[in-house]
Amino acid sequence: MIKIENLQKNFGQNEVLSGITTEINKGEVVAIVGPSGSGKSTLLRCMNQLEELTSGTIWIDDQQLNDSKTNVMELRQKIGMVFQHFHLFPHKTVLENLIYAPMKVKGEGKEEAESKAHQLLDQVGLSMKADEYPKRLSGGQKQRVAIARALAMEPEYMLFDEPTSALDPEMVKEVLDVMKLLGTTGMTMVIVTHEMAFAREAADRVLFLDEGKLVEENSPSEFFNEPKTERAKAFLDKVL
Amino acid sequence: MNLDFTQFVPNIPYILQGILVTLKFVSVSAIVGFVLGTILALFKIGRVKILSWIADAYTSVFRGTPLILQLLLFYHATPQLTGYDISAFEAGVLSFGLNSAAYISEIIRAGIRAVDTGQNEAAAALGIPYRPMMKDIILPQAMKNILPALMNEFITLTKESAIVSVIGVFDIMRRSQIVAAEKFKYFEPLLIAGVIYYLLVMILTLAGKMVERRMSRSD
Ligand SMILES: Nc1ncnc2c1ncn2[C@@H]1O[C@H](COP(=O)(O)OP(=O)(O)O)[C@@H](O)[C@H]1O
Numbered sequence: 001m002i003k004i005e006n007l008q009k010n011f012g013q014n015e016v017l018s019g020i021t022t023e024i025n026k027g028e029v030v031a032i033v034g035p036s037g038s039g040k041s042t043l044l045r046c047m048n049q050l051e052e053l054t055s056g057t058i059w060i061d062d063q064q065l066n067d068s069k070t071n072v073m074e075l076r077q078k079i080g081m082v083f084q085h086f087h088l089f090p091h092k093t094v095l096e097n098l099i100y101a102p103m104k105v106k107g108e109g110k111e112e113a114e115s116k117a118h119q120l121l122d123q124v125g126l127s128m129k130a131d132e133y134p135k136r137l138s139g140g141q142k143q144r145v146a147i148a149r150a151l152a153m154e155p156e157y158m159l160f161d162e163p164t165s166a167l168d169p170e171m172v173k174e175v176l177d178v179m180k181l182l183g184t185t186g187m188t189m190v191i192v193t194h195e196m197a198f199a200r201e202a203a204d205r206v207l208f209l210d211e212g213k214l215v216e217e218n219s220p221s222e223f224f225n226e227p228k229t230e231r232a233k234a235f236l237d238k239v240l
Numbered sequence: 241m242n243l244d245f246t247q248f249v250p251n252i253p254y255i256l257q258g259i260l261v262t263l264k265f266v267s268v269s270a271i272v273g274f275v276l277g278t279i280l281a282l283f284k285i286g287r288v289k290i291l292s293w294i295a296d297a298y299t300s301v302f303r304g305t306p307l308i309l310q311l312l313l314f315y316h317a318t319p320q321l322t323g324y325d326i327s328a329f330e331a332g333v334l335s336f337g338l339n340s341a342a343y344i345s346e347i348i349r350a351g352i353r354a355v356d357t358g359q360n361e362a363a364a365a366l367g368i369p370y371r372p373m374m375k376d377i378i379l380p381q382a383m384k385n386i387l388p389a390l391m392n393e394f395i396t397l398t399k400e401s402a403i404v405s406v407i408g409v410f411d412i413m414r415r416s417q418i419v420a421a422e423k424f425k426y427f428e429p430l431l432i433a434g435v436i437y438y439l440l441v442m443i444l445t446l447a448g449k450m451v452e453r454r455m456s457r458s459d
């Protein structure tokens with residue numbers, strides 16, 4: 001469970017998130033939507049402390065993330081992250097991208113890490129690309145490798161920050177399909193996305209952020225059909 | 241014009257032996273500069289304020305004063321201050337090594353800075369600690385930016401090394417001056433030295449180009 005309590009985040013004088021309180025339960029798929037600049041990425045990045053909170057608390061299961069006694073590096077092993085721009089390691093092959101962290105961080109043996117990596121590549125439909133360098137992959141393939149790389153650490157949570165926004169339209173589906181499949185396996189997922197159809201179909205819950213506030217929390221069917229708040233209505237009128 | 245190279249032919253082997261001296265001097269200085277420069281660069285990008293301040297101050301001083309002054313200081317001040325009778329070669333290596341460390345640390349810092357911050361974030365998100373992240377993720381990528389600039393620094397070092405002749409290192413430069421003084425003729429031996437330096441620099445330049453080409457092929 002990810003439990004966020006009264007989270008506030010400032011960048012200098014700029015208050016980017018305020019009073020965010022919510023819980024993400026084990027096995028849930030949660031979509032975060034909202035206008036650009038509303039703080040979606042920042043909220044997501046607070047969940048693995050790529051950004052430090054200004055105030056408030058975040059618990060990952062029974063561990064408080066923003067506590068000086070918590071080993072953040074260790075906690076991050078439980079939380080995979082997928083970025084808009086992939087951030088694969090360009091000097092490593094696909095396979096090396098997948099086995100590096102499990103071997104270095106979790107101390108897995110090479111054989112174990114490789115066999116798991118091959119399995120994951122199979123799962124994302126890229127087993128034939130194991131020995132390619134990222135440069136030779138399409139955007140959609142890169143993002144699927146990035147998902148596999150995060151999964152190789154066997155995380156309990158997966159964070160996605162607009163995983164399809166940097167892709168050509170024809171590649172969006174292959175990535176979303178992988179994510180949908182992952183959702184059905186019971187992975188806990190938090191997904192910042194502009195793909196409303198995907199959010200509607202794959203998410204258990206939608207969080208709507210506007211100007212740094214959690215304006216609405218709702219089931220997808222209610223959020224998209226009869227949103228509770230005016231701001232959500234106005235947002236949906238623009239994007240749907 | 242009364243140029244006469246033939247009378248210098250017997251002296252050419254003597255001058256050529258200076259190549260070894262120069263190369264030895266340059267490579268030892270380069271190693272000192274590279275090792276110290278790497279450490280300084282890590283201080284600069286690190287999170288320990290006092291270390292990055294020290295590294296910045298170091299760089300500022302060594303870049304802000306003439307190299308020949310640093311050379312003479314090390315050569316003359318070391319015996320005076322410590323009682324250690326420093327040889328010309330040691331003083332040369334010390335001043336050139338410390339001096340180029342300042343430049344090399346900037347080269348490495350810039351090369352690391354140029355690596356996409358997304359790489360740091362991806363590594364952090366995977367729980368990869370700072371040291372292995374630096375060693376296995378960031379530095380290999382930074383090398384692409386660093387190597388060409390480093391090659392330039394070594395070329396500069398090779399040319400500037402002629403300055404150590406003033407404290408009596410028997411390098412190419414000093415040997416040609418000695419020959420010149422013997423015969424009271426300056427132009428020919430200096431020209432010979434010039435040709436040797438130029439060829440050395442050209443060889444280094446070519447080697448640098450080859451390294452660059454190999455690196456760009458790998459990506
Ligand atoms: N590193 C940063 N430094 C300063 N301001 C930032 C930084 N990251 C984001 N912001 C600001 O925080 C606000 C929210 O950004 P972000 O979380 O990226 O929004 P979203 O992902 O919803 O588009 C924006 O106004 C943005 O300019």
Ligand SMILES: [Mg+2]
Pocket residue numbers: 040041042162
């Ligand atoms: Mg964003």
